[in-house]
Amino acid sequence: MFEGLRDKLSGAFKILSGKGKISERNVEEAIQVVKNSLLAADVNYKVVKEFVENVKKRALGEEVLKSLTPxxxxxxxxxxELIALLGEKESFKLIHRPSYVMMVGLQGTGKTTSAAKIANYLKRQGKHPILVAADTYRPAAIDQLETLGKKIGVPVVAGDxxxxxxxxxxxxxxxRDSGYDVVILDTAGRLHIDDEMMKELDDIKALVNPDEIxxxxxxMAGQDAVNSGKVFNDRLGVTGFVVTKLDGDSRGGVILTIRHITGKPIKFVGVGEKIDDFDEFxxxxMASRILGLGDVLSLIDRVEKELDQEKMEKMGEKFIRAEFTLEDFKEQIKEIKKLGMDKILEALPGAPQIDINTSEKELxxxxxIINSMTPQERNNPDIxxxxxxxxxxxxxxxxxxxxxxxxxxxxxxxKLMKMFKKGKVPFALRGLKF
Amino acid sequence: MGFFDKLKDGLKKSRDSFFNTIGRILKTKKFDKDTRDEIEELLISADVGVEATEYILSRLEEENPEDAFGTLKKILVEILSSNNKLNVPDEKPFVISMVGVNGSGKTTTCGKLAQMFRSEGKQVVIGACDTFRAAAIDQLKIWAERANSTFIAHMEGADAAAVAYDAVNHALSKGKDVVILDTAGRLHNKKHLMDELQKIGRVIQKVIPAAPHEVLLVIDAVTGQNGLQQAKVFKEAVNVTGIVLTKLDGTAKGGIAIAIAKELGIPIKFIGVGESVEDLKPFVPSDFVDALMLGDEVEDA
Structure with missing residues (x-):
């Protein structure tokens, strides 16, 4: 995600880098590159125009031209400016009990999968969600939600x-009078210009008075995302967006567009096919990520969410006592694989551009190799x-x-572990913060 | 309702429909600096993309036409015209595999295609190679029943290539005319999933060396510039032979197909303009561009 935009933007920064003093022409040139990068990333044309104007105003001011590091x-x-476009973080808000959450959108955007992911997210927080399969149009949509519900252990209501x-x-x-506190409604995908279908959503909304729509x-959506987003919002008053399929290589311009155009926040992002591949926004x-500054905080969230804490702590102790065996090594590789190499690398600032497929092969x-060793060999490789x-x-x-x-x-x-144990941290590592 | 009307109908729904506006601007204006800027904005807003837009504009600049409208139409039709018909082999079965990213409309298109072949009196076999998405098999099965086609499926989680093999083998031994393989949606940047797709191809070639005769990439008309990347990677992996542009009945213009045709030379073969079975239409470049560009004018006539 965002690699394309990141690479293109760095082209703009290169124009200005290493120059002690820059001219207006340099700035104009860099801005043109920024403009084309954003357009190629599917940021809405009007938003790009505005963005470029704002950047121009500030960049041609004294602060850049006279700066020592332009x-x-x-x-x-x-x-x-990116942060301004993306707006403030806004959380998922549940007020009533039970609260209703309505999933709406165009066909094929990922409503059903996202409904299940939200249910799973709430369950992890100790809530008691229930799913409602209200997509009666797409063949087998109800079966799909039921299968997902079974997987995460959340009941699914499908009525008639x-x-x-x-x-x-x-x-x-x-x-009613049950222990369920959040009801997540999966609705059918529909076109925003299909009045009859939109009316169904009006009716459902009036019926349940949802806390979140x-x-x-x-x-991967292009320029038209603005049109459908606006119509859905004007008609239903959506409370936020779930941006899906961010694990593709799209440049994700829609993220930079919809908040600005509708004034409504992005609340979640879908980052993979697994049910846990779902993050708060x-x-x-996100701005740091787009600029290639990395996103270590989200990585930490993922590590906390997905890794077996107890196992990791035990391993840390072993590491310090220098008892780390090949068996432990294997366990660690397993954990890394669970997180996904690509996700780890993407989150690290300045991570080397290595071929993920080859490193995964290496793992x-x-x-x-370790699997082919006997337990004895794993615990005592000297033999x-x-x-x-x-x-x-x-x-x-x-x-x-x-x-x-x-x-x-x-x-x-x-060897390194032994040095840690004796308190002799090698010189090369002394400067590092642990 | 004919294809032309349906498409026009879809476009009419959006008041600031892009090609309509182009029609209006270019009809009254000669190609000059202001018009150029306006067209640039309009092409970009239709997801045609920076590069293809620049190419179209440079062509217009070269010709510097009095009738910019007619010239633009000519250029667009030219970009879109080539090999828009299906490559049907002499010997049956005709094997088609449907590929694409998640949610683009592969399964629905499979159902519609099956129905289309049935209406031509062909015997159709549908293979459920999407063994990953929950209930994808059930969804396709309903379509197969509607289209009165033979349905070949294994369990959820089964090997997709094995399903493809069985479907093709069945069609060959029973003398069926067409095999349509529905594959799981996959993002093109997931190498292992693209490998799986290649495996499907290798396995069916053991039965019919020239198969699949068509590999159709299904792209949602809403798709932005990533569509070009999708087409590129899928083409490299499984030699895509054509595009099915779906969901054109919304307000999205599907301009990315112009970029794909121009950059990669992959023709559009079908378009989807609605939910019902007859809403899958063979792609006709001149009709497509006419309907898109003329918009209101056709109505006045």
Whole structure:
């Protein structure tokens, strides 16, 4: 996500970098690059025009032209303006009990998946959500929600499976005097210009008085996202957006557009096909990400959410006591794989542009090698002699050189651990903050 | 309602419909600086993209036409015209595989295509190769029943290539005319998912070496500039032979198809202009551009 926009914008910054003094022409040139980058990222034409005007006004002022580091000043202006476009963070607000959440949007934007993801998100927070399958148009949409509900252990109301209003009424009956505190309604995808279908949403809204009406928007959407977003908002008064499919390589211009055009915040983003691939939206983090400054905070959130805390703590202790074995090494690789290499790298500022597929392959190879060792070998690698190496290489489909490489890096790690234990942190690492 | 009317109807719904506006501007104006800026904005707003827009504008500049309207139409038709018909092989079955990102409308298009072939009196086999998305198999099964087609499916989570193999094998042994394979939606930047798609191709080639005869990439008309990247990566992976542009009945203009045709030379073969079965239409460049550009004028005539 955003790599394209990031690369293009850095082209603009390069024009200004390394120059002690810059001219108006340099700035104009950089601004033109910014304009084209935003357009190529599907940011709405009108928004781009406004953005460029604002940047121009500030960038041609004294602060950039006289600055000793004009490129840094320019990046700061772009970042400020991006944050202004993205607006303040606004949280998901549930007021009533039970509260109703309506998922609405065009066909194929990811309403059903997002409904299940929100239910899962709420469940993790200790709430008791229930899903309502009110998409009676798309064949098997109800089955889809039921399958997802089963997966996350959240019940799904489907009523007579024919009439959306009746299904919603049935759901209201079900939750009355029950322990469910949030009711998430999945509605059928529809075109904003289909009056009859839009009326169904009016009716459902009037029936349940929802706390949240979330419009799902595809991150790959182009210039027309503004039109549909506006019509849905004008008619229903949406409370926020869920931007889906952000794990693609789209440049996500819609994120920079819809808040500004509708005044409504983005509340969640879908970042993958797994049910946990769903994050709250933080505008400032997103701006940093677009500018290639990384997003370590979201990475920490993910680590906290997805990794087995207990296991990690145990491993940390072992590490300090220098008892870290190859078995532990394997466990750690598993955890990294769970998070996804791509997501880790993307969140790190200035992370090297490495080929994710090859590094994932590398991880797999290491895992295979360790899997081919006996428990004894894993806990005491010193016993691995030439004939054992041959056997391991054969078993894991690798070569003896690969085994040597792995053992060598393990030895180096162990040395480092011993130094930690004795308090002798190597000179090279002393400057680092832990 | 004919295709032309339906398309026009779709466009009419949006008052500031892009090509309509172009029609109006260009009819009265010669191609000059102001018109140029306006056209630029309009093309960009239709998702044609910066590069294709610049190309179209440079063509207009070159010709510097009195009738900018007619010239623009000529250029657009020219970009869109090539190989818009299906490549039907001499020997049956005709194998079509449907690919695309999530939510673009693959399963629905499969159903509509099956119905289209049925109405031509063809025997159709549908293979449910989307074994990933929850209930995708159920959804396709309903479409297969509607289209009175043979439905081949395995369990959810099964190997997609195995389903494809069975579907093609069945069609070959029973002498069926057409096989339509619905694959799971996948983002083109997920390498392992693109590998899976290539595997489907390899496996069916064991039955019919020239298959699939058509690989249709389904693209939502709402798609922005990422559509070009989608087309590029899918083409490299599975040699896409055509585009199906869906959901053109909304307010989105599907201008990305112009960029795709121009940059990659992939033709559009079908467009989707509504929810019902007959709303999948063969793509006719001149009709498409006429309907888009003339808009209100046709109505007056």
């Amino acid at each position: 490129d840094q000043m320019f990046i700061k202006i772009i970042r400020d 499976r024919k009439n959306a209003i009746k299904i919603v009424e049935e759901a209201m009956k079900t939750v 979330l419009l799902t928007v595809d991150a 933080y505008p400032d983090r 797999k190879r290491v895992e295979a 691995i002699n030439a004939s054992r190496k041959k056997r391991i290489a054969f078993g894991s489909g690798t070569t003896v050189q690969d085994i040597n490489k792995l053992l060598k890096s393990y030895e180096e790690m162990k």
